[in-house]
Amino acid sequence: MKLLTHNMLSCHIKGVKNGYPFKIDPVKIEEMDADYDPDFLRHIYPRLEWPALREAAQVMGEPNLPEEVTESMLQNDEEFLRHFHHALLELILEEGALVCPETGRRFPVHKGVPNLLLHEDEV
């Protein structure tokens, strides 16, 4: 699971109000080369929750994302864009868990796939 995907998932247990973002409990992290495409990054940036990505990136070993992102950084700050690319697309949570910030419920991640199925009493 890439952090791009993590950024889009929420805990949907019945009654949970603050199920976003999942905390990441990593057991095995893999790095995978992805095609570097700054246009894709600029395009996707408005859809991201930046603080969630930044926090997840720190847990996953990419501590270099800034707190604030400016338009000029997105346009021509090559160093920033490389870190952004790496955090978003190249760090893979292979084994571990996603933890609901409200309930602490752990959703396992196995072979890179998060299991977000709920138990009967959570629906």
Place this chain on the structure above:
Amino acid sequence: MKPSVADVRLTSYNKDVYEPSDDSFALVDALQQHDWTSFSPDVCLEVGCGSGYVICSVAKMLSQHGLRAQVLASDISSAALEATQETLVAHGVADVELIQGDLLKPLIPRFQHQVDLLIFNPPYVPTPDDELTRTDIARAWAGGNRGRAIIDKFLPQVKEVLSPRGFMYMVTVTDNRPEDILQLLSNDDIEGKVILERAADEEALRILCCWRRHERDAEGHH
């Protein structure tokens, strides 16, 4: 030119995973007929990816048209997700992300009106309702009364995630009463039509293509 659909010989399935069949091929044919030249989806999502044949084909279509999108596929079955992963690897497709989940639920808050291409090949076969509680491969096809049990859980979620410029492609058979499905979606201001009809063994396939009514009409796309 790169082939724009997945190769069945490279597609994984087993006793727990639905083998690519006439319905999968009809869905991929419908997607191939889509006007990709004026469509650059940011988010593509397949629900119930099974063997991975369809989402792998979508990834290849995107790449053929030089498009880069966030592509996700989900299934309730871990066996299906393993098959999809194998199918993707066999085709050298790296950027499809997999999620084990029940329809669209975990994605709804963050993908509110964001999905540009939503794809669903549901369990559409009419069966007795007790087939619905099975956890084996029956989940891939058992649809309960008129084949509508899972479809009717999915339909209300479509309006949550479909983007203003998005399209939803869904497999149905005539037993599901596709006109009634279109009417239910229409109540959510989602318009659509049967875009492909095909007779297969013992079933009459109807592929639906749907989109949000107001935005598109206002843009004069009809």
